[in-house]
Amino acid sequence: MTIHPLLPVLLLALTPTPTPGVPVAGATLGAQTPATDTLRLASLQERARRADPRAGQFELLARQSALRLHNLDAERRPAVTVESHAQYQSDVARIPIVLPGGVSPPTPPNDTYDARIGATQRLIDPTLGARRDIERAQHAHAESAVRVALFALRHQVNDAYFAALRAQAQGDEIAAGIAALEAQLSVATARVREGAALPSEEHTIRAELLRRRQARAELSASRVAALTVLAELTGASVSTEVVLALPDHADDVARARGGPSDPRARPEFERFARSRDVLEGQERARSAQDRPRVSAFGRVGYGRPGLNPLNDTFDSYWLAGVQLEWSPWTWGAGGREREVLALQRRVLTADEDAFARQLHRGVAQDLAAIDRLEASLAMDDEIIALRERIADETRARFAEGVVTSADYVDRQTDLLGARVARALHRVELAQAHAQFLTTLGIEVK
Numbered sequence: 001m002t003i004h005p006l007l008p009v010l011l012l013a014l015t016p017t018p019t020p021g022v023p024v025a026g027a028t029l030g031a032q033t034p035a036t037d038t039l040r041l042a043s044l045q046e047r048a049r050r051a052d053p054r055a056g057q058f059e060l061l062a063r064q065s066a067l068r069l070h071n072l073d074a075e076r077r078p079a080v081t082v083e084s085h086a087q088y089q090s091d092v093a094r095i096p097i098v099l100p101g102g103v104s105p106p107t108p109p110n111d112t113y114d115a116r117i118g119a120t121q122r123l124i125d126p127t128l129g130a131r132r133d134i135e136r137a138q139h140a141h142a143e144s145a146v147r148v149a150l151f152a153l154r155h156q157v158n159d160a161y162f163a164a165l166r167a168q169a170q171g172d173e174i175a176a177g178i179a180a181l182e183a184q185l186s187v188a189t190a191r192v193r194e195g196a197a198l199p200s201e202e203h204t205i206r207a208e209l210l211r212r213r214q215a216r217a218e219l220s221a222s223r224v225a226a227l228t229v230l231a232e233l234t235g236a237s238v239s240t241e242v243v244l245a246l247p248d249h250a251d252d253v254a255r256a257r258g259g260p261s262d263p264r265a266r267p268e269f270e271r272f273a274r275s276r277d278v279l280e281g282q283e284r285a286r287s288a289q290d291r292p293r294v295s296a297f298g299r300v301g302y303g304r305p306g307l308n309p310l311n312d313t314f315d316s317y318w319l320a321g322v323q324l325e326w327s328p329w330t331w332g333a334g335g336r337e338r339e340v341l342a343l344q345r346r347v348l349t350a351d352e353d354a355f356a357r358q359l360h361r362g363v364a365q366d367l368a369a370i371d372r373l374e375a376s377l378a379m380d381d382e383i384i385a386l387r388e389r390i391a392d393e394t395r396a397r398f399a400e401g402v403v404t405s406a407d408y409v410d411r412q413t414d415l416l417g418a419r420v421a422r423a424l425h426r427v428e429l430a431q432a433h434a435q436f437l438t439t440l441g442i443e444v445k
Contacts, residue, residue, distance in 0.1 A: 044157050048235075054146055061143055061146070065138075072135065079119065085113075092107060111304075116301030130284045130285035137278040144271040147270065151268075158435065160226045160233065162430070164223045173423050174216045176419075246426065265440060290334050297322075300316075307319070362439045383418050383421075
C-alpha cells in the first residue's frame with residue numbers, strides 16, 4: 001500500500017493545540033528549562049525590608065536616644081566647675097580716714113588672684129521630666145518614620161514582581177502559540193514542496209513565527225529587567241530561570257472587604273500619633289519652664305584678697321547656699337509658644353485627615369479594579385472556548401487546503417490574544433488584591 005507523502009503532515013496538523021499552562025518542550029520564556037525554585041511575593045517583601053540599609057537605623061536611633069537620656073540623667077548630678085583669674089585694676093576702694101595713732105585702713109591691692117571650684121546641685125527642676133518625655137516621643141517618632149520608609153518598599157516590590165509575572169504569563173502563552181504554529185509550518189512547507197500551494201502560504205506562517213519570537217524576546221528582556229530590580233531590592237541573587245508564583249489573596253481580600261475598611265494599620269498613622277506625642281511633650285516642657293527651679297550651690301577657693309576685700313594676703317575661703325530661679329513674667333512669650341504648638345497640632349490633624357481620604361480613594365479604586373477584573377475573567381473562559389472552536393475548525397480546513405495560511409494565522413492570533421488577555425487579567429487581579437491589602441496596611445502572606 002502506497003502512503004501519500006502529505007499524510008504524516010496532515011496527521012500532525014490535526015494534533016490538538018497544547019493547553020496553556022501545560023509545559024511544552026521549548027515553550028518556556030526565553031527557551032529555558034523551568035526552574036524548580038519559586039519566588040513568592042511575601043518572602044520578597046520581607047527580604048527587601050531586611051536588606052534595606054534603613055533597617056539598621058532602629059539600632060542607631062536607640063543608641064542616640066539612650067545617649068541623650070543619659071545626658072539628661074547627668075543633669076540630676078552636681079555640676080562641677082573650675083574657674084581662675086588674675087587681674088590688675090587701675091584703682092581700688094580706699095577709706096580716706098586716719099585712725100587715732102596715725103593708722104590708716106588697709107588699701108586692697110591693685111592685682112587680684114582667685115582660683116575656685118564650684119558645684120551646683122539641682123533640687124527642683126520641673127523641665128527635666130518633660131524633656132525626658134520629649135526625647136522618648138522623638139525616638140518613637142523617628143522609628144515610625146523609618147517604618148514608613150520601609151513600608152514604601154512593598155509598593156516597589158509589588159511593581160517589580162508583577163511586572164516580571166506579567167512578562168512570564170504572556171511569554172508562556174506566546175510560547176504555546178509558537179509551538180502550535182511550528183506544527184502547521186511543516187504542513188505549509190510540504191504543500192509548497194509538492195506544488196500544492198504558493199510560497200506565500202509558508203512565508204505567512206514564518207513571518208508570524210518571527211513576530212511571536214520577537215515578542216517573546218521582548219517579554220524575556222522585560223522579565224529580566226524586573227527580576228534585576230527585585231534582586232536589587234532584596235539584596236539576593238535572583239536567577240532568570242526562577243519561577244514566579246501567582247499569589248492568591250482572594251480569602252484575605254474577602255475578609256478585609258467584609259470588615260471595616262479603615263486603613264489604620266498603615267505605619268503613617270503611627271507616625272502621626274508619635275508626632276502628636278512630641279507636640280504634647282513640648283507643651284508640657286513649655287509649661288514647666290514657667291515654674292520655679294531650685295538649686296543648691298557651693299564654692300571653695302583660694303586667692304587674694306579672698307572673701308575679705310580689705311585683706312592684702314592670699315587666703316582660702318568657701319561658701320554655700322540655695323538659689324531660686326523663676327521668671328513669672330515673660331511678656332506673653334509662653335502663651336505665644338503654646339499657641340504655635342496648638343496651630344502645629346491643627347496642621348498635623350489636617351495632614352492626617354488628607355492622608356486618610358487619599359487612602360479611602362485608593363481603596364475604592366482597588367475594589368473597582370478587583371470587581372472589573374473578576375467580571376472580565378468570568379468572560380475570558382467563554383471567549384477562549386469560542387476562539388478555540390473557531391481555531392480548531394480553521395485548522396482542520398487548513399489541513400484540507402480549504403483556507404489559506406493567512407486565515408489560519410488570523411484565527412490563531414485571535415486565540416492567542418484571548419489567552420494572553422486571560423493570563424494578564426489573572427496577574428492583574430492578583431496585583432489588585434495585593435495592592436488592596438497593601439493600601440489597608442495588611443501584610444500579604
